[in-house]
Amino acid sequence: MAALSPSEIDALGTRAEAMVNALGTISAEPDRLVRLFLTPEHRRAADRVAAWMREAGLEVSEDALGTVRGRLDGPKRLLIGSHIDTVIDAGKYDGPFGVIAGILAADHFIRSGKRLPFGIDVLAFGDEEGSRFPATLSSSAACAGLSRTETLKLADRDGVTLADAIKAYGKSPDDISKAAYRAGEAAAYVEVHIEQGPVLETRNQPLGVVTAIIGQTYLNIEFLGEAGHAGTVPMMLRRDALAGAAEAMLLGEQLARETKGEVVATVGRMTVAPGASNVIPGNVVLIFDIRSGSEAARMRLAEALKSGAREIAERRHLGLTVTSTREVATTPCHPAIQDGFAEAIRALGAEPLRLGSGAGHDGQAMAKLCPIGMLFVRCGGGISHNPMEFASPRDLGLAVAALIGFIERFEPGAL
Ligand code: GLV
Ligand code: MN
Ligand code: MN
DSSP states (O other), X not given: OOOOOHHHHHHHHXXXXXXXXXXXXXXXSSSSOBOOTTSHHHHHHHHHHHHHHHHHTOEEEEOTTOOEEEEEOOSSEEEEEEEOOOOBTOOSSTTHHHHHHHHHHHHHHHHHTOOOXXXXXXXEESOSSOSSSSOOOHHHHHHTTOOOXXXXXXXXXXXXXXXXXXXXXXXXXXXXXXXXXXTTTEEEEEEXXXXXXXXXXXXXXXXXXXXXXXXXXXXEEXXXXXXXXXXXXXXXXXXXXXXXXHHHHHHHHHHHHHTTTSXXXXXXXXXXXXXXXXXXXXXXXXXXXXXXXXXXXXXXXXHHHHHHHHHHHHHTXXXXXXXXXXXXXXXXXXXHHHHHHHHHHHHTTOOOEEEXXXXXXXXXXXXXXXXXXXXEEOOGGGOOSSXXXXXXXXXXXXXXXXXXXXXXXXXXXXX
Protein backbone atom coordinates (compact mmCIF):
# COMPACT_ATOMS: atom_id res chain seq x y z
CA MET A 1 0.00 0.00 0.00
CA ALA A 2 1.33 3.46 -0.91
CA ALA A 3 2.67 5.50 2.01
CA LEU A 4 0.44 8.31 3.23
CA SER A 5 1.41 11.72 1.85
CA PRO A 6 2.24 14.62 4.22
CA SER A 7 -1.08 16.25 3.35
CA GLU A 8 -2.99 13.03 4.11
CA ILE A 9 -1.17 12.81 7.45
CA ASP A 10 -2.05 16.43 8.21
CA ALA A 11 -5.68 15.76 7.29
CA LEU A 12 -5.74 12.85 9.76
CA GLY A 13 -4.32 15.17 12.44
CA THR A 14 -6.96 17.79 11.73
CA ARG A 15 -9.75 15.22 11.95
CA ALA A 16 -8.29 13.73 15.13
CA GLU A 17 -8.04 17.14 16.78
CA ALA A 18 -11.66 18.00 15.89
CA MET A 19 -12.83 14.69 17.38
CA VAL A 20 -10.72 15.20 20.54
CA ASN A 21 -12.28 18.66 20.90
CA ALA A 22 -15.79 17.25 20.37
CA LEU A 23 -15.37 14.70 23.18
CA GLY A 24 -13.67 17.36 25.30
CA THR A 25 -16.95 19.27 25.49
CA ILE A 26 -18.81 16.35 27.06
CA SER A 27 -18.48 17.00 30.77
CA ALA A 28 -20.46 16.91 34.00
CA GLU A 29 -19.40 20.48 34.71
CA PRO A 30 -19.45 23.59 32.49
CA ASP A 31 -16.02 24.93 33.44
CA ARG A 32 -13.88 21.82 33.65
CA LEU A 33 -13.70 18.38 32.10
CA VAL A 34 -15.09 15.68 34.40
CA ARG A 35 -16.41 12.51 32.80
CA LEU A 36 -16.70 9.63 35.20
CA PHE A 37 -17.48 5.96 34.62
CA LEU A 38 -21.19 5.06 34.11
CA THR A 39 -22.48 8.62 34.38
CA PRO A 40 -24.75 10.51 31.95
CA GLU A 41 -21.56 12.09 30.50
CA HIS A 42 -20.09 8.66 29.90
CA ARG A 43 -23.33 7.77 28.10
CA ARG A 44 -23.09 10.86 25.86
CA ALA A 45 -19.42 10.27 25.04
CA ALA A 46 -20.10 6.59 24.30
CA ASP A 47 -22.94 7.56 21.95
CA ARG A 48 -20.65 10.02 20.14
CA VAL A 49 -17.95 7.36 19.77
CA ALA A 50 -20.49 4.77 18.58
CA ALA A 51 -21.74 7.22 15.92
CA TRP A 52 -18.17 7.78 14.66
CA MET A 53 -17.62 4.03 14.57
CA ARG A 54 -20.79 3.53 12.51
CA GLU A 55 -19.82 6.34 10.14
CA ALA A 56 -16.48 4.58 9.61
CA GLY A 57 -18.34 1.37 8.73
CA LEU A 58 -17.71 -0.56 11.94
CA GLU A 59 -20.37 -2.77 13.52
CA VAL A 60 -21.06 -1.40 16.98
CA SER A 61 -21.97 -3.14 20.22
CA GLU A 62 -21.73 -2.29 23.90
CA ASP A 63 -21.10 -4.58 26.85
CA ALA A 64 -22.36 -4.57 30.45
CA LEU A 65 -19.64 -2.17 31.59
CA GLY A 66 -20.39 0.26 28.78
CA THR A 67 -17.35 -0.56 26.64
CA VAL A 68 -18.17 0.45 23.08
CA ARG A 69 -16.82 -2.01 20.52
CA GLY A 70 -16.52 -1.18 16.80
CA ARG A 71 -15.90 -4.32 14.81
CA LEU A 72 -14.36 -4.90 11.40
CA ASP A 73 -14.80 -8.61 10.85
CA GLY A 74 -12.00 -11.10 10.33
CA PRO A 75 -10.89 -14.47 11.69
CA LYS A 76 -8.44 -13.32 14.36
CA ARG A 77 -8.78 -9.88 15.93
CA LEU A 78 -6.39 -6.99 16.50
CA LEU A 79 -7.82 -4.97 19.41
CA ILE A 80 -7.14 -1.23 19.40
CA GLY A 81 -8.41 0.74 22.38
CA SER A 82 -8.20 3.31 25.08
CA HIS A 83 -10.61 4.98 27.52
CA ILE A 84 -13.20 7.75 27.45
CA ASP A 85 -13.46 8.39 31.20
CA THR A 86 -11.40 11.23 32.64
CA VAL A 87 -9.84 12.41 35.86
CA ILE A 88 -11.39 15.39 37.63
CA ASP A 89 -10.45 18.64 35.83
CA ALA A 90 -8.90 16.62 33.03
CA GLY A 91 -7.11 17.30 29.80
CA LYS A 92 -8.97 16.17 26.69
CA TYR A 93 -6.32 13.91 25.06
CA ASP A 94 -5.71 11.31 27.79
CA GLY A 95 -7.71 8.31 26.57
CA PRO A 96 -10.02 9.75 23.89
CA PHE A 97 -7.18 10.20 21.40
CA GLY A 98 -6.39 6.47 21.52
CA VAL A 99 -10.00 5.58 20.71
CA ILE A 100 -10.11 8.19 17.94
CA ALA A 101 -6.82 6.94 16.45
CA GLY A 102 -8.32 3.44 16.29
CA ILE A 103 -11.48 4.71 14.55
CA LEU A 104 -9.49 6.78 12.04
CA ALA A 105 -7.17 3.85 11.27
CA ALA A 106 -10.14 1.48 10.74
CA ASP A 107 -11.83 4.14 8.60
CA HIS A 108 -8.65 4.36 6.49
CA PHE A 109 -8.68 0.61 5.72
CA ILE A 110 -12.43 0.49 5.07
CA ARG A 111 -12.37 3.49 2.73
CA SER A 112 -9.27 2.35 0.84
CA GLY A 113 -10.95 -1.04 0.31
CA LYS A 114 -7.81 -2.88 1.44
CA ARG A 115 -8.77 -6.21 2.98
CA LEU A 116 -6.77 -7.21 6.01
CA PRO A 117 -6.06 -10.85 6.86
CA PHE A 118 -7.47 -10.24 10.37
CA GLY A 119 -10.32 -8.34 12.00
CA ILE A 120 -10.10 -5.15 14.04
CA ASP A 121 -12.03 -4.23 17.18
CA VAL A 122 -11.83 -0.62 18.30
CA LEU A 123 -12.59 -0.50 22.04
CA ALA A 124 -13.66 2.55 24.05
CA PHE A 125 -13.29 1.59 27.72
CA GLY A 126 -14.98 3.55 30.50
CA ASP A 127 -12.97 2.89 33.64
CA GLU A 128 -9.27 3.49 33.21
CA GLU A 129 -8.83 6.42 35.56
CA GLY A 130 -10.61 4.91 38.54
CA SER A 131 -11.88 8.41 39.36
CA ARG A 132 -15.33 7.25 40.45
CA PHE A 133 -14.86 3.89 42.20
CA PRO A 134 -11.73 2.86 44.10
CA ALA A 135 -10.98 0.19 41.50
CA THR A 136 -9.73 0.72 37.99
CA LEU A 137 -9.52 -1.05 34.63
CA SER A 138 -12.93 -2.67 35.29
CA SER A 139 -13.95 -2.44 31.65
CA SER A 140 -10.73 -3.79 30.16
CA ALA A 141 -10.54 -6.47 32.87
CA ALA A 142 -14.00 -7.67 31.78
CA CYS A 143 -12.90 -7.85 28.13
CA ALA A 144 -9.82 -9.79 29.26
CA GLY A 145 -12.11 -12.24 31.09
CA LEU A 146 -10.85 -11.41 34.58
CA SER A 147 -13.46 -12.01 37.24
CA ARG A 148 -13.54 -9.18 39.77
CA THR A 149 -16.95 -9.62 41.40
CA GLU A 150 -15.62 -8.18 44.68
CA THR A 151 -15.38 -4.73 43.04
CA LEU A 152 -19.18 -4.66 42.52
CA LYS A 153 -19.57 -3.71 46.19
CA LEU A 154 -17.21 -0.73 45.98
CA ALA A 155 -18.98 2.61 46.40
CA ASP A 156 -18.37 6.06 44.95
CA ARG A 157 -18.26 9.27 47.01
CA ASP A 158 -22.08 9.32 47.15
CA GLY A 159 -22.33 5.73 48.39
CA VAL A 160 -23.52 4.35 45.03
CA THR A 161 -22.03 0.89 44.49
CA LEU A 162 -20.55 -0.22 41.18
CA ALA A 163 -23.36 -2.81 40.90
CA ASP A 164 -26.01 -0.08 41.27
CA ALA A 165 -24.21 2.23 38.82
CA ILE A 166 -24.20 -0.55 36.22
CA LYS A 167 -27.96 -0.97 36.66
CA ALA A 168 -28.54 2.81 36.48
CA TYR A 169 -26.60 2.74 33.18
CA GLY A 170 -29.19 0.27 31.88
CA LYS A 171 -26.98 -2.82 32.12
CA SER A 172 -26.79 -5.89 34.33
CA PRO A 173 -23.84 -7.03 36.47
CA ASP A 174 -24.85 -10.60 35.52
CA ASP A 175 -23.80 -9.86 31.93
CA ILE A 176 -20.22 -8.75 32.71
CA SER A 177 -18.77 -12.17 31.87
CA LYS A 178 -20.21 -11.88 28.34
CA ALA A 179 -17.75 -9.03 27.63
CA ALA A 180 -14.83 -11.49 27.68
CA TYR A 181 -13.04 -12.46 24.49
CA ARG A 182 -12.74 -16.18 23.87
CA ALA A 183 -9.29 -17.73 24.27
CA GLY A 184 -7.31 -17.30 21.07
CA GLU A 185 -9.78 -14.81 19.56
CA ALA A 186 -7.61 -11.75 20.23
CA ALA A 187 -4.23 -11.65 18.48
CA ALA A 188 -3.01 -8.54 20.29
CA TYR A 189 -4.11 -5.35 22.03
CA VAL A 190 -2.51 -2.05 21.05
CA GLU A 191 -3.09 1.46 22.32
CA VAL A 192 -2.07 4.91 21.15
CA HIS A 193 -1.77 7.45 23.98
CA ILE A 194 -0.19 10.79 24.72
CA GLU A 195 3.05 10.26 26.62
CA GLN A 196 1.94 12.23 29.71
CA GLY A 197 5.63 12.94 30.40
CA PRO A 198 8.45 15.05 28.95
CA VAL A 199 10.77 12.47 27.31
CA LEU A 200 9.64 12.75 23.66
CA GLU A 201 9.51 16.52 23.78
CA THR A 202 12.96 16.71 25.34
CA ARG A 203 14.35 14.38 22.67
CA ASN A 204 12.53 16.30 19.92
CA GLN A 205 10.64 13.24 18.67
CA PRO A 206 6.90 13.07 17.91
CA LEU A 207 6.40 9.36 18.64
CA GLY A 208 7.77 6.68 20.93
CA VAL A 209 7.48 2.94 21.49
CA VAL A 210 6.49 1.81 24.98
CA THR A 211 8.62 -0.94 26.52
CA ALA A 212 6.53 -1.57 29.66
CA ILE A 213 3.78 -0.06 31.82
CA ILE A 214 4.82 0.33 35.44
CA GLY A 215 3.01 -1.39 38.29
CA GLN A 216 0.75 0.28 40.81
CA THR A 217 -0.45 -0.29 44.36
CA TYR A 218 -3.28 1.62 46.01
CA LEU A 219 -3.30 1.62 49.81
CA ASN A 220 -6.28 3.03 51.65
CA ILE A 221 -5.03 4.00 55.10
CA GLU A 222 -7.72 4.91 57.60
CA PHE A 223 -6.91 6.52 60.95
CA LEU A 224 -9.60 6.47 63.60
CA GLY A 225 -9.32 9.05 66.40
CA GLU A 226 -11.86 10.86 68.49
CA ALA A 227 -13.75 13.91 67.31
CA GLY A 228 -13.80 16.65 69.92
CA HIS A 229 -14.00 20.35 70.60
CA ALA A 230 -11.12 22.29 69.02
CA GLY A 231 -11.13 24.81 71.87
CA THR A 232 -11.51 22.66 74.95
CA VAL A 233 -9.54 19.43 74.55
CA PRO A 234 -5.91 19.90 75.71
CA MET A 235 -3.28 18.98 73.08
CA MET A 236 -1.92 16.10 75.15
CA LEU A 237 -5.34 14.46 75.44
CA ARG A 238 -6.29 14.49 71.75
CA ARG A 239 -6.58 11.58 69.38
CA ASP A 240 -6.37 13.58 66.16
CA ALA A 241 -6.78 11.33 63.12
CA LEU A 242 -5.62 14.00 60.68
CA ALA A 243 -2.38 14.69 62.55
CA GLY A 244 -1.61 10.94 62.32
CA ALA A 245 -2.52 10.88 58.64
CA ALA A 246 -0.27 13.87 57.98
CA GLU A 247 2.66 11.99 59.53
CA ALA A 248 1.89 8.95 57.36
CA MET A 249 1.74 11.12 54.26
CA LEU A 250 5.15 12.63 54.95
CA LEU A 251 6.54 9.18 55.73
CA GLY A 252 5.37 7.97 52.29
CA GLU A 253 7.05 10.93 50.63
CA GLN A 254 10.29 10.33 52.54
CA LEU A 255 10.32 6.58 51.76
CA ALA A 256 9.76 7.27 48.04
CA ARG A 257 12.47 9.96 47.97
CA GLU A 258 14.92 7.52 49.53
CA THR A 259 14.47 5.17 46.53
CA LYS A 260 16.05 7.87 44.34
CA GLY A 261 13.56 7.63 41.53
CA GLU A 262 12.77 3.90 41.67
CA VAL A 263 9.38 4.39 43.36
CA VAL A 264 6.94 7.31 43.35
CA ALA A 265 4.21 7.71 45.98
CA THR A 266 1.35 10.21 45.96
CA VAL A 267 -1.62 11.07 48.13
CA GLY A 268 -4.11 12.78 45.83
CA ARG A 269 -7.22 12.14 47.84
CA MET A 270 -8.01 12.36 51.53
CA THR A 271 -11.30 12.47 53.36
CA VAL A 272 -11.51 14.14 56.74
CA ALA A 273 -14.47 13.61 59.01
CA PRO A 274 -16.41 15.30 60.38
CA GLY A 275 -14.63 18.03 58.36
CA ALA A 276 -15.42 21.11 60.43
CA SER A 277 -12.79 23.72 61.29
CA ASN A 278 -13.65 23.71 65.00
CA VAL A 279 -13.74 19.92 65.44
CA ILE A 280 -10.73 17.67 66.03
CA PRO A 281 -10.74 15.21 63.10
CA GLY A 282 -12.12 11.85 64.21
CA ASN A 283 -11.62 9.87 61.04
CA VAL A 284 -9.30 10.29 58.05
CA VAL A 285 -8.81 8.12 54.98
CA LEU A 286 -5.74 8.61 52.78
CA ILE A 287 -5.32 6.92 49.43
CA PHE A 288 -1.68 6.25 48.58
CA ASP A 289 -0.87 5.70 44.89
CA ILE A 290 2.49 3.89 44.78
CA ARG A 291 4.21 3.08 41.47
CA SER A 292 7.45 1.53 40.29
CA GLY A 293 8.86 -0.44 37.38
CA SER A 294 10.25 -2.83 40.02
CA GLU A 295 7.68 -5.07 41.70
CA ALA A 296 10.08 -5.70 44.61
CA ALA A 297 10.76 -2.00 45.21
CA ARG A 298 7.04 -1.18 45.10
CA MET A 299 6.19 -3.97 47.57
CA ARG A 300 9.05 -2.94 49.87
CA LEU A 301 7.78 0.61 50.02
CA ALA A 302 4.18 -0.50 50.61
CA GLU A 303 5.29 -2.75 53.49
CA ALA A 304 7.48 -0.01 55.04
CA LEU A 305 4.56 2.41 54.80
CA LYS A 306 2.17 -0.06 56.44
CA SER A 307 4.50 -0.71 59.36
CA GLY A 308 5.22 3.02 59.69
CA ALA A 309 1.46 3.72 59.79
CA ARG A 310 1.09 1.07 62.54
CA GLU A 311 3.81 2.75 64.59
CA ILE A 312 2.17 6.18 64.14
CA ALA A 313 -1.25 4.81 65.12
CA GLU A 314 0.11 3.10 68.26
CA ARG A 315 2.05 6.16 69.37
CA ARG A 316 -0.98 8.40 68.85
CA HIS A 317 -3.56 5.92 70.24
CA LEU A 318 -5.43 5.83 66.94
CA GLY A 319 -7.27 2.98 65.30
CA LEU A 320 -5.86 1.91 61.94
CA THR A 321 -7.20 0.00 58.93
CA VAL A 322 -5.11 -0.60 55.83
CA THR A 323 -6.61 -2.10 52.68
CA SER A 324 -5.26 -2.43 49.17
CA THR A 325 -7.91 -1.62 46.54
CA ARG A 326 -5.65 -1.79 43.53
CA GLU A 327 -2.70 -4.01 42.71
CA VAL A 328 -1.54 -3.90 39.11
CA ALA A 329 1.69 -5.60 38.06
CA THR A 330 4.33 -4.04 35.83
CA THR A 331 3.39 -5.11 32.32
CA PRO A 332 5.94 -5.55 29.52
CA CYS A 333 5.00 -4.72 25.94
CA HIS A 334 5.55 -7.59 23.50
CA PRO A 335 8.92 -7.22 21.69
CA ALA A 336 7.41 -7.95 18.25
CA ILE A 337 4.71 -5.30 18.78
CA GLN A 338 7.42 -2.85 19.89
CA ASP A 339 9.37 -3.64 16.71
CA GLY A 340 6.22 -3.24 14.57
CA PHE A 341 5.60 0.25 15.98
CA ALA A 342 9.31 1.10 15.62
CA GLU A 343 9.26 0.17 11.92
CA ALA A 344 6.10 2.18 11.32
CA ILE A 345 7.67 5.22 13.03
CA ARG A 346 10.90 4.85 11.03
CA ALA A 347 8.88 4.68 7.80
CA LEU A 348 7.50 8.13 8.68
CA GLY A 349 11.06 9.48 8.92
CA ALA A 350 11.08 9.75 12.75
CA GLU A 351 13.30 8.06 15.32
CA PRO A 352 11.54 5.26 17.25
CA LEU A 353 12.54 6.17 20.75
CA ARG A 354 11.76 3.44 23.34
CA LEU A 355 10.49 4.46 26.77
CA GLY A 356 8.57 3.10 29.76
CA SER A 357 5.14 4.32 30.81
CA GLY A 358 4.83 5.79 34.30
CA ALA A 359 1.07 6.07 33.80
CA GLY A 360 -1.32 3.14 34.06
CA HIS A 361 -3.19 1.90 30.99
CA ASP A 362 -5.87 -0.61 29.98
CA GLY A 363 -3.08 -2.74 28.46
CA GLN A 364 -2.29 -3.87 32.02
CA ALA A 365 -5.59 -5.75 32.12
CA MET A 366 -5.58 -6.72 28.43
CA ALA A 367 -2.15 -8.34 28.88
CA LYS A 368 -3.97 -11.16 30.71
CA LEU A 369 -5.72 -11.90 27.41
CA CYS A 370 -3.10 -11.39 24.69
CA PRO A 371 0.23 -9.69 23.88
CA ILE A 372 0.05 -5.90 24.19
CA GLY A 373 1.90 -2.86 22.91
CA MET A 374 1.66 0.93 22.99
CA LEU A 375 2.60 3.90 20.89
CA PHE A 376 3.24 7.23 22.63
CA VAL A 377 2.68 10.70 21.20
CA ARG A 378 4.61 13.76 22.34
CA CYS A 379 2.60 16.13 24.55
CA GLY A 380 3.27 19.76 25.40
CA GLY A 381 5.53 20.18 28.44
CA GLY A 382 4.85 16.57 29.39
CA ILE A 383 1.70 17.90 31.08
CA SER A 384 -1.23 15.54 31.72
CA HIS A 385 -4.09 15.07 34.20
CA ASN A 386 -4.42 18.80 33.78
CA PRO A 387 -6.57 20.94 31.45
CA MET A 388 -3.31 22.28 29.92
CA GLU A 389 -2.74 18.86 28.28
CA PHE A 390 -1.90 19.35 24.57
CA ALA A 391 -0.65 17.45 21.52
CA SER A 392 -0.27 19.17 18.16
CA PRO A 393 -2.51 18.15 15.24
CA ARG A 394 0.69 17.37 13.31
CA ASP A 395 1.76 14.84 15.98
CA LEU A 396 -1.75 13.39 16.20
CA GLY A 397 -1.69 12.84 12.42
CA LEU A 398 1.71 11.16 12.64
CA ALA A 399 0.42 8.89 15.42
CA VAL A 400 -2.60 7.77 13.37
CA ALA A 401 -0.29 7.24 10.36
CA ALA A 402 2.06 5.14 12.53
CA LEU A 403 -0.89 3.07 13.74
CA ILE A 404 -1.96 2.53 10.11
CA GLY A 405 1.64 1.52 9.24
CA PHE A 406 1.68 -0.86 12.20
CA ILE A 407 -1.60 -2.48 11.10
CA GLU A 408 -0.29 -2.91 7.54
CA ARG A 409 2.74 -4.79 8.90
CA PHE A 410 0.86 -6.74 11.58
CA GLU A 411 0.98 -10.53 11.32
CA PRO A 412 -1.11 -12.25 14.02
CA GLY A 413 0.80 -15.49 13.54
CA ALA A 414 4.17 -13.84 14.26
CA LEU A 415 3.45 -13.20 17.96
C1 GLV B 1 -4.09 6.78 34.79
O1 GLV B 1 -3.92 7.67 33.98
C2 GLV B 1 -3.12 6.60 35.81
O2 GLV B 1 -1.96 6.33 35.48
O3 GLV B 1 -3.47 6.76 36.98
MN1 MN C 1 -5.04 7.34 29.94
MN1 MN D 1 -5.11 9.30 32.88
